[in-house]
Amino acid sequence: MENTSQTHLINVTVNGHPERRPVQPRQHLIDFLRDDLGLKGSHVGCEHGVCGACTVRLDGKIVRGCLVLAVQADRKRVDTIEGLTQSGAAQALQAAFVRRNALQCGFCTPGMLAAALELVETKPSATRTEVREWISGNYCRCTGYQAIVDAICDVLASSPEVAK
C-alpha cells in the first residue's frame, strides 16, 4: 500500500488535558507526545522496546511509547513524566535520584522514574532484588545502576505504606 493511509481523529487525555488530534496509523504514541504535543520529557531511544527511555503511562500502567501507536490511545488516558511528577511519589523519586546522584546525562531518567513509580505504587515492600529485576527493562549507559537502585530503595524505605 502507498503512503496514503488514512488519518484517524483521536481523543486522548494527556496529563489530564483532553486532546483531539488527527494521527497517521503508523505514528508511535511517543512521537505523537513529543512532536505533536511538544512533550519532550519522555525520550526516544531504540524504537523497538528494549531501552525503556520512552516509558509513559497508558490508562495508569507503564508502556513503551514506541510499541504503542498513537491511534491505539484513542479514548484513553496518557500520563507522561511532565504530568506524573506533579504527584508526591514521583517527586520523592526525583529528590532521591538527585540526592543519590542517580543520573549523569539524564537521558534514561524519565523512563526510570516512570517505571520506578509503578513499582513504588504497586509493590511498596519490594526488596532490592525485586527493584533490580523491575528496572531491568530500562537501560542506563552512564550512571550504572547502583545509584538508581539506591534511590528507589530510599523511597520504598520511607514510604508510609511499607509493611516490613
Next chain:
Amino acid sequence: MKAPAFDYVKPHSLAEVFPLLQQYGDEARLLAGGQTLLATLNMRLSEPSVLVDLSAITELRGLTLAGAMLRIGAMVTHSEIEASALVAQHAPLLPLAAPHIAHRAIRNLGTLGGSIAYADPAAEWPTCLLALDGVVVAKSATGERRIRADDFFVDLYTTTLLPGEIIVACEFPVASANHWCDFDELARRHGDYAIVGLAGAGQRSENTLAQVRLVFLGLGATPLRALQAEGVVKSQPLTASLINQAVAALKNELSAVGDLTSDAATKMHLAGVLLKRMLMKQMQSKNA
C-alpha cells in the same frame, strides 16, 4: 526506525474480523498487544497494508473456569495473568513463568494469544501451554476448532492455525491437589530473550513425579518436550542418580540450535543445568 505506512481498523466483534481477514488475506496483521508486532514493523521486517486492532473485542477477554479447564481469553495480558488469583490457584505454572516475560511495561500490553500465535521458540507461554497439556481455541467464519498444544507448534514461528482463523482463548487443565509445576529460565539480563528455559508439570506423590511433562524453550524451532528424560523420571522416587540419568537422557534426545550469544553446546549444557536444578529442588523439598 519508524514503521512503514499502513491502515488501521478496530472492529468491535469477532464477526467483523473474519470478513477483514477474507478481504485482506496476508496483507492484514492482527494487532493484539503489539509488543512483538510493532517492534517488527519498526524494524521493517514486516510491511502489512492493514492492522486489525483486536483490543475492543470483549469476546477475546476474560478469565473463567469452564468445567475442568481454566479458560484465558486471547487478549488477556501477561500482567493480568501474573496478578490473577484464579490463575494462581488453577494453573500455578503461569504466574511462575510470567515474571520472566520481558519487562513490566511490555507485560502490561503483551497478550497470551499474541504470544501463542507468534510461536516464538524462546517464549514462555507456548512452553507453558505444552507443559500443561493445554488447548488452543481457534475460531474462523465457519466455526470453532480446539487444538492440543502437542499438535499446535510445528516449526519456527509456525503453527497449525489456518488462514482466516484466530485464537480466541487458551484452556489449561485445572491443577489437581497433587499438581506439581516449576519454571526456570536463564537470560543475560532479567527479562531478555531467554538463552534456555524449562517448564515442568505433573503429579507429585511423596518424592515421586508422575505424568511428568518437561518442556524446554530456546533450544530448537519450537518448544521441545524431553520425552526420554520424562520417561526416566516418571513414577520413580527422585534420587541424585535418577536425576543424573534424566540429564543424560535429555542430552541424548534433544539437540540445540545456537544463536548469536550462545552456541549449541552451551545451550545443551545449560538445559541440563536447569533440569538438574529443578529436579534437585523437588527432591530436596521432599526430604527437608
